[in-house]
Amino acid sequence: MCGIIGLTKKTGDSVKDVLKGLAMLEYRGYDSVGIAVITDNRRLVVRKGAGDLANVRKRLGLDELRGRTAIGHTRWATHGPPTDSNAHPHTDCRDEIALVHNGVIRNYASLRDYLEKEHRLLSETDTELIAHIIEDGLRHGKSLLESMVEALKKLEGSYALAILYKNEPKRIYFAKMKSPLILGMFDGGSAIASDIPALLDITRKFIMLNDGEFGYIEPDEVSIYRFGSEGSFYKIDAEALKNRIKLIEWSPELASKGGYPHFMIKEIYEQPQALSDTYNGLAEDPSLKKVAEVFTSSKRIIVVGAGTSYHAGLIFTYFMSKLTKKMAIPLISSEFKVLESAINDGDIVLAISQSGETFDTLEAVRTFKRKGAKIITLTNVVGSALDRESDMTLYIRAGPEIGVAATKTYTSQVLALELLVIEVGRGLGLLSKENYKRLSEILSRADSYIQESIEISDPLAKYIAKLMNNYKGSLYVLGRGLGHYIAKEAALKIKEISYLHAEAYPAGESKHGPIALVEKDFPVFIIATNDSPEIVGNAIEMAAREANVWILKPSDTELDIPDNERIRTIDLNSINKNDVLEPFIFIPFFQLLSYYISVAKGYNPDKPRNLAKTVTVE
Secondary structure (H helix, E strand, C coil): CEEEEEEEEECCHHHHHHHHHHHHHHCCCCCCCEEEEEECCCCCEEEECCCCHHHHHHHHHHHHHCCEEEEEEEEEECCCCCCCCCCCCCCCCCCEEEEECCCCCCCCCHHHHHHCCCCCCCCCCCHHHHHHHHHHHHHHCCCCCHHHHHHHCCEEEEEEEEEEECCCCEEEEEEEEEECCCCECCHHHHEEEEEHHHHHCCCCEEEECCCEEEEEECCCCEEEEEEEEHEEEECCHHHHHCCCCCCCCCCHHHCCCCCCCHHHHHHHCCHHHHHHHHHHHCCCCHHHHHHHHHHHHCCCECCCECHHHHHHHHHHHHHHHHHHCCCCCEEEHHHHHHHCCCCCCEEEEEECCCCCCCCCHHHHHHHHHHCCCCCEEEEECCHHHCCCCCCCHHHHHHCCCCCCCCCCHHHHHHHHHHHHHHHHHHCCCCHHHHHHHHHHHHCCCCCHHHHHHHHHHHHHHHHHHHHCCCCCCCCEEEEHHHHHHEEEHHHHHHHHHHCCCCEEHHHHHHHHHHHHCCCCCCCCEEECCCCCCCCHHHHHHHHHHHCEEEEEECCCCCCCCCCCCCEEEEEEECCCCCCCHHHHHHHHHHHHHHHHHHCCCCCCCCCCCCCCCCCCCC
């Protein structure tokens, strides 16, 4: 997730508005910043660098630039660490094109292979490649619009693009596919941006672009095109565009949250996009196959993480055992000394950390590295401390997460880890070509499954949260097998945000002590995954002690649930018994439940007490 903005005006300067818009978009990324402007004497000037907006603005003198047409970018790194050369905008070999991009180009590796033979590539990004593909079209006599169309046909993945061409100084080209992009219109100019907050000081009049749309803006013109049959394209007529104009009355603060009252609920609803970006970023990433090769030859695998990242690691160990027959040992990062003396050369350590800065995980990694282990990292932050300490790194590409409680980063971690598992299974010959292809295709649709689960879960979670508004006691989240590992994250969310004591337990273990706490109206949530039909017996045990029991299950899972007023069933979406999808349909309910309990009790779910986003102390 990055932030892009562009303005073109009949008169006056656009740079100051671009810089103001970038400040409003820093919640989308803040590791590097850049702008490109076409000056009044038709020079294309690009200034960019690593660091946040305030730092780069001062260091490179961005406020000194002037021009009626300008674009800007604030970055969250996905391809290449946050460096000056990897910052946007990117240019072609002739410095005639400047381009900014939000998204992930899935076929990055194959595009780079053919482009680097004829072009001077200056960065490690997927974005720069787009500029050079457009350049190829210009070299063959095509217009910028035609060249952009040819480039779009070659791209796989997600993108929101804003492009300057020095020979057309009043125009900004754009294209959208799976990444947000809006158009703004005002007297004497037009604008484009990733999100509404960037433009609220300029206009309240917007057109929300749809996937597959592209075109250009000028100070007094908006032209939008779509692809037709056999690669042709056509222009959307002016009357149709007029009907799409929306007037937005949000405050800037509310707009930065996409109209949601808190970042947490916004990020819960961003999970389909985050999963799409994770899949598109990793499915054809050569690094995924290289990491999988390391795992296929490994003697022992140790998985370290803290909090939510540890819970994602538990799911990895489950599917590694099931699909690859390999044992992976999960270890909470702060407990690394338990295994320290047993680590040897040839061991593989998979370190999972959203921020890449978690102190406990870094300590575990550094200790195990000294003992001879090979370090593989899964993180959301390119260039983080953990990234630098590791032998190999995979990136989840979920974008910045502002809320303290992890939501979209957790599900993106799980998806990335499941993709790694099936690559290992294929490498070991335990997954046939057909089965591998089937699982990959299933995981490619994780975004649609989590979308459906969110839509089903939201009203149910809101209703149950109201029932629990005055509750101050404890509760259980029970599961067996995979369900128990999902329950760990579910209980953590409730503790973090609503301040209720929620305990995750293996359901079969509950009668060995925990059931002693159960009394009348004690809340019990049961996660009924497909590997544990016997969990109904545990629900009956709880109901017999007058607990309030909710059984969550996929709608196509058949369970022999007795008619009992103490037991309620929540049917989530159907997954056709594909257990790799179960984490994505169960966890949204608990994210939403914790959120709605927190709000009902008057707490701030974005900033839970005593917690920080990243734990950087022992």
